[in-house]
Amino acid sequence: MATIDLTGSDFEQTIIDNKIVLVDFWAEWCGPCKQFAPTYSAVSEKFDDIVFAKVDTEAEQQLAAAASIRSIPTIMAFKDGHLVYNEAGALPPQALESLIGQIQELDVEKAIRESGQAQ
Template identity: 40%
Template structure:
């Protein structure tokens, strides 16, 4: 499964009302570190079916990052049952992202 592109308009349905945990990657086109973690998130998305990996472009969708206090990017927030469970700011190697997801889902 590829990463899911979401918007401010779809955030409620795609993230907060999801029956699976959703990792939301807050990113922007001009952000180098965001581009670095993109392929890792695609790979994780293809390897796991217990979590949905979603991306939201903060330039096109300013409401969600403001609502969840995103100050720097990339910021990844893991949501479960409509609640933000864990937050990670900055680019990480794939294995660290996967471990962070595992820890957050315990």
């Protein structure tokens, strides 16, 4: 599946409507973002059941601020509507694929229950 561009108007609905969504927050002027883009695109082709999205932080400044983006690239992952990963920095292909595997295996409801018990 090719990557899609997200805006403030479709971000939340995309997260809600899809089981797993990865979001790459990036900017045109960002060197590491440009280096990571081919990796993100290539890995997206391997996972038809996952939405790979991109948010241009320059064009979507309000969305980037709402997501508390402080450094780019930042990768966020959502599963079943819940944020399950949020880290700045580009990942090599194997690390991105490993992350996706972990997200696919994650039992979100169990993780929520366990985090509630830990508090």
